[in-house]
Amino acid sequence: MEKILVTGATGQVGSELTIALRNNYGPENVFAADKRPALNELSPSGPFCLLDVRDASAINQVVDANNIDAIFHLAALLSAVAEQKPQQAWDVNMNGLLNVLETCRAHRCALFFPSSIAAFGPETPSMNTPQDTIQRPSTLYGITKVSGELLCDYYHHRFGVDARGLRYPGLISSKTLPGGGTTDYAVDIFYAALKSQHYDCFLRADTQLDMMYMPDAIDAAIHLMTADSKQLKHRNAFNVTAMSFTPQQLAAEIQKHIPEFTIAYIVDPLRQAIADSWPRHMNDSAAKAEWGWQAQFDLSAMVTDMLKKITLT
Ligand code: NAD
Ligand code: AKB
Numbered sequence: 001m002e003k004i005l006v007t008g009a010t011g012q013v014g015s016e017l018t019i020a021l022r023n024n025y026g027p028e029n030v031f032a033a034d035k036r037p038a039l040n041e042l043s044p045s046g047p048f049c050l051l052d053v054r055d056a057s058a059i060n061q062v063v064d065a066n067n068i069d070a071i072f073h074l075a076a077l078l079s080a081v082a083e084q085k086p087q088q089a090w091d092v093n094m095n096g097l098l099n100v101l102e103t104c105r106a107h108r109c110a111l112f113f114p115s116s117i118a119a120f121g122p123e124t125p126s127m128n129t130p131q132d133t134i135q136r137p138s139t140l141y142g143i144t145k146v147s148g149e150l151l152c153d154y155y156h157h158r159f160g161v162d163a164r165g166l167r168y169p170g171l172i173s174s175k176t177l178p179g180g181g182t183t184d185y186a187v188d189i190f191y192a193a194l195k196s197q198h199y200d201c202f203l204r205a206d207t208q209l210d211m212m213y214m215p216d217a218i219d220a221a222i223h224l225m226t227a228d229s230k231q232l233k234h235r236n237a238f239n240v241t242a243m244s245f246t247p248q249q250l251a252a253e254i255q256k257h258i259p260e261f262t263i264a265y266i267v268d269p270l271r272q273a274i275a276d277s278w279p280r281h282m283n284d285s286a287a288k289a290e291w292g293w294q295a296q297f298d299l300s301a302m303v304t305d306m307l308k309k310i311t312l313t
Contacts, residue, residue, distance in 0.1 A: 001070040001110065001225060003029050005063060007053050007100065008075030009042060010034040012187075013114065013217065015176040017072060020218045022046050031066055034075070040176070053096030059103045070110040070225065073100045079118055079274050081180035082141035093144035094151075101155045101163070110162040112225050113152050115237035117169050117210050118142035122277045129210075129279040131239050131286040138277045152236035164224050165237030167282065169210035169244075171217050172302060174309035182274045183209060186250060190306050193254050193261045202268040205248040208280040212242040213297035213305070220293060227291035234290065239282040242295035243302065253303045 004025060006018045009032035021030045022045060032042045033051035042048055047066075051058055053075045062068070075096055082089035097113065104111045120129060121137040135146045145167075152163035170183025178184040185201050186209075192199035212220075220240050245253075251263040287293035297305070 001025065003031070003066055003068045004070045004072065005031045005033060005066070005068045006072045006074060007033050007051065007096075008073070009048070010036055010038050010040070010176070011074060012171060012173055012176045012178045013214070014074045015040055015042060016173060016214050017074070017218050017221060018042055019045065020222065021072070024222065031062065031068065033062060053099060054091060056099040056102065059099050060106065063103050063107050063109065068107065068109055070112070071100055071104060072112040072221065073097065074114060076144070077141070078179050078181035079139055079141040080182055080184075080271055082144070083139060083270060083274070086140040089140050090144060093141070094147060097148050097151060101151060101161060104161045104163070105155060105159045110225065111152065111164070112221055113148055113163060113165040113236065114221070115145045115149050115165050115167045116142070117167060117278045117282065119145040119149060119167055119237070120279050124279060126278075126280045129239065129282040131234055131283060139274055149236045156235055162229060164232065164235050166220055166224060166287075167237045167239050168217055169212045169241055169282065171212055171214055172306065173214035174306050174313070175214070182271045182278070183211065185247060186211060189247075189250060189254065189263070190310050193258050194307070194310055197258060197260045198262045198264070199251070200264050200266045201247045202266065202271050203247055203275050204267055204272060205265050206246050207272070207275050208244060208246045209275060210241050210244050210279055210281050212240065212295065213302040216242050216295045216297055219296070220287075223293065224291055231290050234286045238287040238290070238293070239284045240287050240293055240295075241282045241284045242297055243299045244281040245299055249299070250303070253299055254307070257303065257307050
């Protein structure tokens with residue numbers, strides 16, 4: 001990777017991944033793009049352009065003009081928003097990916113595509129979820145993720161596109177707020193704990209979900225994209241995990257730092273149903289065996305670091 005394009009760069013993942021890539025590959029070599037303007041350090045720290053991934057010729061133009069050889073394609077609508085706007089979610093998540101894959105084919109770019117625990121469904125084993133197992137998601141978002149995994153594999157086998165992907169769990173981060181997912185509670189809770197020492201959680205107390213802290217998620221994406229291609233049997237996409245907890249367990253961990261913190265449960269049926277259909281903890285042995293994946297942050301280390309970082313901002 002020498003010249004990199006990041007789509008959806010102003011989002012929760014992109015705002016941190018772009019900066020990490022700029023630190024590794026040089027600020028001038030990492031082009032950030034999003035359909036909305038950059039409000040944070042993305043624009044001053046390197047090139048930024050407005051780009052809607054539904055516009056195939058605009059993607060081609062950016063890639064052509066800047067000699068891009070790798071695309072981290074993050075632009076998408078997440079699970080809760082996708083249930084509110086299913087047609088738009090299909091358009092952005094599927095047509096956007098198809099446009100990016102076609103550009104990769106034409107310009108011989110490598111591709112990173114983030115899939116999700118959402119690619120699994122209620123019939124999938126929810127504990128120790130295998131790498132290869134039943135994938136019948138019940139959400140529109142999940143359907144676009146399974147289809148995306150298959151489309152990336154197809155472009156690899158049929159056209160030789162070096163497409164690689166991860167099935168991320170819910171991601172927790174301190175820099176940019178999440179963009180409308182089901183696991184967002186695990187970020188919102190920190191801001192509420194620091195501001196008002198109370199949080200009304202939209203999931204049940206015992207809803208166990210797979211989770212990861214953003215530094216591990218960024219490390220996993222870059223690590224996978226620089227791994228030896230010949231070692232990758234499961235290209236699209238690898239299960240990766242770091243921790244697994246319920247809202248009750250996360251609240252208890254926060255109370256170790258803020259004893260007066262309280263939590264109440266005001267369940268949102270839509271997001272609860274989505275969460276109930278997802279894995280509680282994935283098996284990531286294929287990622288460990290094929291490219292040496294290892295998470296650094298567990299629940300306790302993540303909570304300590306989150307509270308420190310948010311307090312400082
Ligand atoms: P986000 O919602 O924070 O950011 C998505 C970005 O895509 C936004 O900046 C948005 O403006 C942009 N976007 C939306 N429609 C667009 C379009 N038509 N053209 C260009 N840009 C558009 O999401 P995120 O959390 O940063 O997620 C990034 C990727 O990682 C997504 O593919 C998501 O499915 C995947 N993922 C995220 C998580 C998580 O917990 N955050 C977990 C699993 C997978
Ligand atoms: C969401 O909740 O939609 C995302 C995800 C797990 O893909 N955070």
